[in-house]
Amino acid sequence: MSISSRFAVGVHILSLIEFNKDGVSSSEYLAESVNTNPALIRKIIGMLKKAGLVEVHPGIPGTKLARSLSDITLLDVYKAVNVVQDNELFNVHESPNPKCPVGRNIQNTIIPILSAAQLAMEKVLGNVTIEYVVKDMLEKEKIN
Amino acid sequence: MSISSRFAVGVHILSLIEFNKDGVSSSEYLAESVNTNPALIRKIIGMLKKAGLVEVHPGIPGTKLARSLSDITLLDVYKAVNVVQDNELFNVHESPNPKCPVGRNIQNTIIPILSAAQLAMEKVLGNVTIEYVVKDMLEKEKIN
DNA sequence: TTACATGTAATCATAATAATTACAATTTAA
DNA sequence: TTAAATTGTAATTATTATGATTACATGTAA
Secondary structure (H helix, E strand, O other), X not given: OOEOOHHHHHHHHHHHXXXXXOOOOOHHXXXXXXXXXXXXXXXXXXXXXXXXXXXXXXXXXXEEEOOOHHHXXXXXXXXXXXXXXXXXXXXXXXXXXXXXXXXXXXXXXXXHHHHHHHHHHHHHHHXXXXXXXXXXXXXXXXXX | OOEOOHHHHHHHHXXXXXXXXXXXOXXXXXXXXXXXXXXXXXXXXXXXXXXXXXXXXXXXXXXXEOOOHHHOEHHHHHHHOOOOOOXXXXXXXXXXXXXXXXXXXXXXXXXXXXHHXXXXXXXXXXXXXXXXXXXXXXHHHHHO
């Protein structure tokens, strides 16, 4: 089990749009960097658009960022691409036996805990911006 | 995508062993409460045993806790049942294009962030014991 | 030796993912 | 007006993971 790479690809797309801000970031161009096919990129871009993170129009080549770099967090991307629903990071068995004191309470007892764990993870993502990601990549370029 | 219910079932099993500490917790007994089949329970119990959380012996009916309730955290269970490997909660696309500054840095830039997010989630689990879970279930029984 | 429980491998149906193909809809430029 | 290029989106496929199930070998105790 792991969270869909749509999320990492979304971050990749937004970062590359910034790196290529003076050029045209078509789905084919982005797909070459991600190393996948343009249709998948367009699907993810569609989700980013729906979330208000990018601007893109049918027939017009290229995608632009709709917000400043410092105003887009990894949590925004994560939410945009629907990799995990609220309260659904953890799968809880569906039909425990209500005749048993554990069976009839397990869900109500652990779901709040699991939800808190999920929120703690998401909070970390919320504290990282695409601006940081881009700057970090530039740093790594300098070093190498 | 979501984390396997093996984890929630593991918590269920340990809690029920405690509730039933004066009786015999066979895989069939546990399976009835979880509402699944005994083979799956035995598989999960095998993992809990390997992690030193329970005692169980071939041919001898029943499973016992190997540690005190207050010394077993949800993180112990999570680790025991192998629902998520270290650094693998998030899937990162495998072969980004090394000719692109984003493609050649995306992994090194986001993996530490994703790892920190995963650890934050796991830390929450590490702060909750089976003792708390059992007590909370008892509380909920009183109320209802 | 018989009955019963655990340990474990194998099989199967289902669901999710990512890759891919295909094509309609839209825009721009010739 | 037409042609070319791009986005939007649905459908298909191969692969993988999960959970349910079956089967049976192994081990214990009466």
